Amino acid sequence: MRPVKNQYVTLPILTEKQLTLCIKREDLTHPLISGNKYRKLKYNIATAKDQGFDTLLTFGGAYSNHIAATAYAGKLHGLRTIGIIRGEELEVKWKENPTLRKASEDGMHFKFVSREVYRQKESHIFLQLLEKEFRNFYLLPEGGSNALAVKGCEEILDAEDRDFDIVCCAVGTGATIAGIANSATSEQQVLGFPALKGDFLNQDIRKFAHKENWKLLTEYHFGGYAKVTPELVHFINDFREKTHVPLDSVYTGKMIFGILDMVKKDYFPPKTKILAIHTGGLQGIAGVNQRLKMKNLPLIHV
Numbered sequence: 001m002r003p004v005k006n007q008y009v010t011l012p013i014l015t016e017k018q019l020t021l022c023i024k025r026e027d028l029t030h031p032l033i034s035g036n037k038y039r040k041l042k043y044n045i046a047t048a049k050d051q052g053f054d055t056l057l058t059f060g061g062a063y064s065n066h067i068a069a070t071a072y073a074g075k076l077h078g079l080r081t082i083g084i085i086r087g088e089e090l091e092v093k094w095k096e097n098p099t100l101r102k103a104s105e106d107g108m109h110f111k112f113v114s115r116e117v118y119r120q121k122e123s124h125i126f127l128q129l130l131e132k133e134f135r136n137f138y139l140l141p142e143g144g145s146n147a148l149a150v151k152g153c154e155e156i157l158d159a160e161d162r163d164f165d166i167v168c169c170a171v172g173t174g175a176t177i178a179g180i181a182n183s184a185t186s187e188q189q190v191l192g193f194p195a196l197k198g199d200f201l202n203q204d205i206r207k208f209a210h211k212e213n214w215k216l217l218t219e220y221h222f223g224g225y226a227k228v229t230p231e232l233v234h235f236i237n238d239f240r241e242k243t244h245v246p247l248d249s250v251y252t253g254k255m256i257f258g259i260l261d262m263v264k265k266d267y268f269p270p271k272t273k274i275l276a277i278h279t280g281g282l283q284g285i286a287g288v289n290q291r292l293k294m295k296n297l298p299l300i301h302v
């Protein structure tokens with residue numbers, strides 16, 4: 001793993017409001033198992049190996065960063081990987097999907113299931129069927145989120161980061177923000193930017209977060225999970241041009257958009273030091289661009 005760099009961002013709006021914004025470049029930790037997915041896999045893979053498993057089985061959507069990371073990590077550690085993928089229709093056309101094509105090259109075996117079956121992925125019956133089909137495997141939940149994943153995410157912040165007043169991250173399942181909240185100080189406030197609509201998240205996060213130092217900002221999901229608007233694409237391209245930091249449209253783009261919108265609205269008092277965690281996800285851009293191109297919409301610059 002490469003050391004993670006904190007990169008300070010300069011923008012006129014930050015100078016005007018006397019704020020410091022720094023981005024923790026977890027996207028650079030590893031070229032393929034990037035960002036928080038590396039953190040979430042670390043202790044799970046160690047445990048799987050300790051317990052003598054030779055196979056990882058997990059779940060995900062067609063463009064999932066977790067699927068991409070699990071496939072590559074499995075290859076690196078000599079573990080077989082099985083991906084239960086949402087969407088039966090992909091069975092015949094998954095080779096057109098850049099995430100799945102790469103995961104397959106990394107050795108992942110797929111099982112495509114309907115959305116209906118996918119929704120029951122945690123049911124006892126479905127797991128029994130999987131055990132019949134694939135025998136012995138170490139099960140990673142969707143998004144890789146479990147207690148060991150949270151433990152890995154507790155290592156995102158380090159001692160130098162205690163200087164920041166605010167720590168921001170994007171939220172999917174909530175494991176990452178739980179880990180960050182656990183390792184942040186009680187004086188720090190952790191702000192989470194959910195990439196999806198819905199109120200279930202607070203409870204999910206409470207299962208793993210031991211502190212009350214976090215809060216969700218639910219206004220910046222841009223219509224829901226994996227939804228991307230021309231405004232968001234324009235923002236991501238503009239931010240990259242000005243700061244040289246690439247963002248993805250599912251998670252980190254929405255978070256940085258949210259932070260800068262809150263800056264404009266004077267949410268943060270002058271002199272506030274903000275640390276934003278870049279959780280990676282850049283592998284997903286190729287798939288997003290494929291869909292934007294089909295709709296004749298502007299693409300994310302790469």
Ligand SMILES: *Cc1c(COP(=O)(O)O)cnc(C)c1O
Binds near residue numbers: 173175251
């Ligand atoms: C998976 C992911 C997240 C969300 O992490 P959770 O632990 O599920 O909340 C955030 N950012 C990126 C880039 C991701 O891939």
